[in-house]
Amino acid sequence: MAPYPPITDSASQAAPLPPLEALSEADLLAQAQAGDHRAFAQLYSLHKKRIYSLCMRMVGNVAEAEDMTQETFLQLHRKITTFRGESAFATWLHRLAINIVLMQLRKKGLSLISMDEAMEADPGGNPGRGFGARDLSLVGSIDRMALERAVSDLPAGYRLVFVLHDIEGYEHHEIASMLDCSVGNSKSQLHKARLTLREALHSLPRQEARP
């Protein structure tokens, strides 16, 4: 196991601790809530991949994902004593990360869900457009890299709803609450995200076939 990070919190030096790997997450949480920096570092180790991956998907680039992950764990440190166990810690932390990403995106002036506008000018605006021309099916032929690229190229509003629903598994009513929009808008955005991805994925073989 990798060495623990330097201990800089005086509270963690007050008494010897049992090996962290022997502690349950509940015990780690209790220790971290009591100011134990080693326990907090261990919580970071346990959850960093899921949170970083979530941020990567939501913002679509490494630098911002690192910033959002850092901010998430800083907020966690500030708020950890407010966690009362009403939900699983992983779920609570996940929601904290989502809220931070959304807040940061709003701070940057990104209108997360200009859904009404999007509903009027997007791939689904004319439902029949292009569908008749499809002679290839995506079934069984989606490649991971192509889909990742296509998702990262989605407009931010589409990407957020797609990531939250199709990848992270949130329900439309939860997404509507997070994004402060209607359930209908969440469904609509998701549909348009999938249509946009379909267009992008269908265009790949043709682009490659015609240099």
Next chain:
Amino acid sequence: MIEEANPMTCHEFQAQLPEMIGSGESLAAHAHIQHCALCRALLADLETIAEAARSIFPIVEPPDKLWKQIESALNKEKGVIEPDEGKV
């Protein structure tokens, strides 16, 4: 909702797709899907994309430097002088 008579046009069907898909309704037996190969292909593609999204996105490891940055920020918040900063 499954309609046996007066099946929808493609436009009508596709306009209702977000709501029908979002409500979790099974569309395989929908009257329009039964007779429209284009909309059947569209639906299959959309389902494939959703299914792929659930299964293929990897969990990625953040860079090691990130914890050092977080720790440094935490120390600053607490007013802790970092070892290097304390050296004369």
